[in-house]
Amino acid sequence: MNAPANLSPSLTANPLLSDWIRFTDDEAVEALTGKSELGQGISTALTLVVARGLGLNPAQVRMVAPTTVISPDEGFTAGSLSVQHSGSALAQVCDRVRELFLTEARQHMGSDQVQLVNGEFTDGARTLTYWDMALNVDLDVATADLTGGVTPASETTDLPRIDLADKILGRPRYLQDLRFPSQSFGRVIRPPFRGATIDQVDVAITSAHLGVQSVVIDGSFAGVVADSEIHAIEAAEILAQAITWTGTSDALSHADLVEFVVTAPTVDAPLMEKATTDNATAENSDHTLSARYSRPFIAHGSIGTSTAIAQWRGDELTVWSHTQGVYPLRTDLARALNHDIESITVHHVEGAGCYGHNPADDAAYDAVLLARSVPGSPVLVSWTREDELGWGPFGPAMVVDLAASFTADGKITSWDWNGYGNGHSSRPSTLSSPSLLAFGDQADGIPIPPSNDPPLVTGGGTARNGRPLYDIETITGSIHRLDVMPIRASALRSLGAHLNVFALESHIDDIAHQLDVDPLTYRLSQLSDPRGIAVLEKVAVMSDWGNRLSGESAGRGLGFARYKNSGAWCAVVADITAEETVRVDRLWIAVDVGAVITRDGVLNQIEGGAIQSVSWTLKEEVRFADGRVTSSDWETYPIIRFSEVPHIQIEIIDHPDQPSLGSGECSMGPTAAALGNALFDAIGVRVRNLPLSPANIVTAMDE
Amino acid sequence: MGNVEQTYSVLVNETSCEVTCDPETPLLWVLRDSLGLIGTRFGCGAGTCGACTVHLDGIPVHSCDTPMWSVGTKRVTTIEGMSLGDEPHPVQKELIDCQAGQCGYCLSGIIMRAAPLVDAARAGGAMLDRESVCTALDGNLCRCGVHNRIIDAVVKASNP
Numbered sequence: 001m002n003a004p005a006n007l008s009p010s011l012t013a014n015p016l017l018s019d020w021i022r023f024t025d026d027e028a029v030e031a032l033t034g035k036s037e038l039g040q041g042i043s044t045a046l047t048l049v050v051a052r053g054l055g056l057n058p059a060q061v062r063m064v065a066p067t068t069v070i071s072p073d074e075g076f077t078a079g080s081l082s083v084q085h086s087g088s089a090l091a092q093v094c095d096r097v098r099e100l101f102l103t104e105a106r107q108h109m110g111s112d113q114v115q116l117v118n119g120e121f122t123d124g125a126r127t128l129t130y131w132d133m134a135l136n137v138d139l140d141v142a143t144a145d146l147t148g149g150v151t152p153a154s155e156t157t158d159l160p161r162i163d164l165a166d167k168i169l170g171r172p173r174y175l176q177d178l179r180f181p182s183q184s185f186g187r188v189i190r191p192p193f194r195g196a197t198i199d200q201v202d203v204a205i206t207s208a209h210l211g212v213q214s215v216v217i218d219g220s221f222a223g224v225v226a227d228s229e230i231h232a233i234e235a236a237e238i239l240a241q242a243i244t245w246t247g248t249s250d251a252l253s254h255a256d257l258v259e260f261v262v263t264a265p266t267v268d269a270p271l272m273e274k275a276t277t278d279n280a281t282a283e284n285s286d287h288t289l290s291a292r293y294s295r296p297f298i299a300h301g302s303i304g305t306s307t308a309i310a311q312w313r314g315d316e317l318t319v320w321s322h323t324q325g326v327y328p329l330r331t332d333l334a335r336a337l338n339h340d341i342e343s344i345t346v347h348h349v350e351g352a353g354c355y356g357h358n359p360a361d362d363a364a365y366d367a368v369l370l371a372r373s374v375p376g377s378p379v380l381v382s383w384t385r386e387d388e389l390g391w392g393p394f395g396p397a398m399v400v401d402l403a404a405s406f407t408a409d410g411k412i413t414s415w416d417w418n419g420y421g422n423g424h425s426s427r428p429s430t431l432s433s434p435s436l437l438a439f440g441d442q443a444d445g446i447p448i449p450p451s452n453d454p455p456l457v458t459g460g461g462t463a464r465n466g467r468p469l470y471d472i473e474t475i476t477g478s479i480h481r482l483d484v485m486p487i488r489a490s491a492l493r494s495l496g497a498h499l500n501v502f503a504l505e506s507h508i509d510d511i512a513h514q515l516d517v518d519p520l521t522y523r524l525s526q527l528s529d530p531r532g533i534a535v536l537e538k539v540a541v542m543s544d545w546g547n548r549l550s551g552e553s554a555g556r557g558l559g560f561a562r563y564k565n566s567g568a569w570c571a572v573v574a575d576i577t578a579e580e581t582v583r584v585d586r587l588w589i590a591v592d593v594g595a596v597i598t599r600d601g602v603l604n605q606i607e608g609g610a611i612q613s614v615s616w617t618l619k620e621e622v623r624f625a626d627g628r629v630t631s632s633d634w635e636t637y638p639i640i641r642f643s644e645v646p647h648i649q650i651e652i653i654d655h656p657d658q659p660s661l662g663s664g665e666c667s668m669g670p671t672a673a674a675l676g677n678a679l680f681d682a683i684g685v686r687v688r689n690l691p692l693s694p695a696n697i698v699t700a701m702d703e
Numbered sequence: 704m705g706n707v708e709q710t711y712s713v714l715v716n717e718t719s720c721e722v723t724c725d726p727e728t729p730l731l732w733v734l735r736d737s738l739g740l741i742g743t744r745f746g747c748g749a750g751t752c753g754a755c756t757v758h759l760d761g762i763p764v765h766s767c768d769t770p771m772w773s774v775g776t777k778r779v780t781t782i783e784g785m786s787l788g789d790e791p792h793p794v795q796k797e798l799i800d801c802q803a804g805q806c807g808y809c810l811s812g813i814i815m816r817a818a819p820l821v822d823a824a825r826a827g828g829a830m831l832d833r834e835s836v837c838t839a840l841d842g843n844l845c846r847c848g849v850h851n852r853i854i855d856a857v858v859k860a861s862n863p
């Protein structure tokens with residue numbers, strides 16, 4: 001039998017129904033997923049998918065946190081694909097499971113009138129539950145071997161977040177809160193600058209401190225294990241004083257970033273497999289516009305710091321981590337330890353908010369190294385705030401050069417994109433050697449290789465949204481991925497789309513301005529994608545686009561993109577006031593995420609993404625000099641505060657008949673673009689280097 | 704550090720507890736580590752994020768930069784003490800009602816910062832407005848971008 005064309009890719013790797021769904025003795029359904037709860041509410045959305053697919057009450061569904069023991073391997077929780085992959089896999093699986101049980105019930109009752117009503121199979125007189133028949137129905141069959149489309153048994157209802165009440169009531173829920181008998185606590189000392197090695201260390205003075213169980217020194221990796229978290233913190237302070245470091249530091253500073261990014265050695269690749277060229281009329285173009293855009297490195301800045309627990313029992317290693325991927329982390333642990341992968345288990349436990357590849361995996365390896373010194377004891381390691389902001393991977397700095405040609409009537413005849421920067425992923429298991437921080441510090445370790453970019457087919461990294469969605473005759477361009485990595489780079493929410501959409505939509509606005517056409521009218525005239533047009537028209541109505549507030553320093557701007565050119569559509573209008581700093585007063589956001597699973601979850605993700613993007617775009621910049629990140633606390637790396645948050649209005653265009661698309665990242669780029677365009681509207685100056693800080697605005701005014 | 708450990712008797716959530724620690728040990732770690740009250744969160748350890756906020760005699764403080772020697776006889780209240788008797792604080796009820804959270808990590812500190820303000824507003828019969836809530840919460844960071852829902856929930860909770 002042919003697999004349905006729309007089979008979720010997650011089902012290719014984990015084909016059996018029993019990989020996903022189990023009926024347990026206590027009359028619950030266990031639903032398995034490879035996707036981690038990162039604070040984005042995915043476990044709630046998936047609970048709803050399963051409840052709907054099986055026609056059950058959400059309270060009967062238990063999501064099992066990803067674990068290498070039983071969960072399907074779905075790679076990473078990333079790229080706004082959890083709903084697309086895990087959600088559609090579970091929907092397809094539940095559809096098949098329900099049909100198998102229905103068939104069984106009909107056979108058992110000898111009636112083809114049996115229906116599923118309120119979670120029970122009934123012919124009107126008799127009833128059977130899933131659990132009555134669980135032993136008779138074989139779920140060890142491949143999903144693809146069963147045919148049929150997906151028709152949920154019951155309709156959309158919203159479901160409050162299944163994890164939130166615990167978090168609000170202060171109940172144990174996070175990895176930081178997990179306690180075991182005879183638990184130990186560890187802390188790690190990071191070098192004073194990149195490349196520093198330990199010259200001398202007085203281990204004895206640290207070992208003598210109260211409660212210390214072990215001191216681990218391996219190359220330039222240094223850490224302590226103690227009987228309590230307090231003692232571990234105290235001992236770490238003593239150890240930090242007891243080490244002298246040596247080595248020379250890299251001279252690169254954030255002040256030279258753009259120059260560095262465009263001159264460092266690169267690996268180049270085309271933006272598209274082949275340039276789109278239909279009836280090129282470039283020679284008829286009357287105008288050209290070229291400009292360079294940039295953004296600095298951006299930190300994840302989770303409010304909690306990375307934490308992990310590891311326990312060695314003989315050769316058996318168990319790790320509890322808030323990683324984005326339990327299987328890839330296990331792969332890198334096995335590689336770094338040169339250890340049999342089958343004797344390593346990784347369980348996901350929720351941590352503080354995760355917006356990409358943060359130090360969660362690094363903390364896991366720290367815990368593994370420290371736990372090895374106290375066999376049998378589970379060791380909890382938490383990072384300091386300084387290490388979290390200083391040693392974790394950052395969203396890469398980027399430079400984008402755009403060159404467009406267009407005719408007097410606005411037709412864009414050619415568009416050339418060149419993107420420079422480090423690749424957007426150095427996630428575990430994806431590089432030639434492990435990308436776990438401590439592995440680079442160990443005596444026989446290997447420094448983390450330069451980051452890579454996800455392939456273009458899955459949205460790319462540097463090139464994500466590099467290609468405009470507008471009707472353009474010829475699009476060309478190259479990716480210039482840095483082959484060196486003086487500052488550690490990896491995936492941060494929306495990858496290259498943040499700067500690419502900012503650049504592209506700034507450019508489009510400039511073209512409209514040159515042609516003296518309203519920016520919204522111009523976009524609509526250059527776009528034939530109907531769902532793109534729909535979100536633009538929607539946001540125009542919401543914001544009463546033509547009817548802008550006028551004031552000395554007031555500005556209004558528009559930003560639009562379809563995330564990855566294959567995900568959700570999003571259009572944003574921003575009203576700002578540009579005085580000493582830029583204040584965002586209001587955002588209107590229209591989105592199309594296909595079929596909506598949890599409406600409230602989508603609203604929360606879109607708004608959260610927009611606010612985070614406001615923060616990145618206006619304020620954020622990782623600073624570094626002499627091999628050391630200097631923006632390693634909340635004073636030197638400020639993020640948006642309550643008093644700076646705009647009023648936000650969001651509308652969702654629901655398409656129940658269309659595939660569901662992720663909502664976590666689609667508002668990042670359009671929000672950044674709307675702010676840049678609003679700033680231009682307010683002050684008449686185009687600021688092309690992020691952040692839109694007073695310093696960068698002044699520089700742009702002087703140009 | 705390096706001082707000799709001392710034994711303190713502290714009143715936490717109306718229960719008196721004994722703890723032995725270095726006088727400089729931050730209250731945060733005494734709560735989490737010695738007393739197992741893990742609802743109080745570590746975020747920065749430097750008084751710059753608000754995640755660790757607790758009450759001393761009803762007044763919000765950062766437990767991460769409150770050394771144990773300074774606590775004395777002051778009553779300590781943590782997030783666990785906000786829903787004593789099974790009834791969550793109005794701020795907690797409204798946060799749940801408004802689904803004001805993503806990762807939720809910031810919320811414990813935010814609840815502790817907002818609760819006295821809300822209590823005072825309810826007692827005085829005057830609801831809080833957006834601006835006063837923002838001012839009060841400006842030292843509390845939220846990276847997930849849940850600010851507007853949190854503000855709405857706190858404003859609603861202040862309705863007597």
Ligand code: FES
Binds near residue numbers: 744747754765
């Ligand atoms: S942990 Fe105390 S203010 Fe951040």
Ligand code: FES
Binds near residue numbers: 353804807846848849
């Ligand atoms: S909800 Fe995640 S930091 Fe506020």
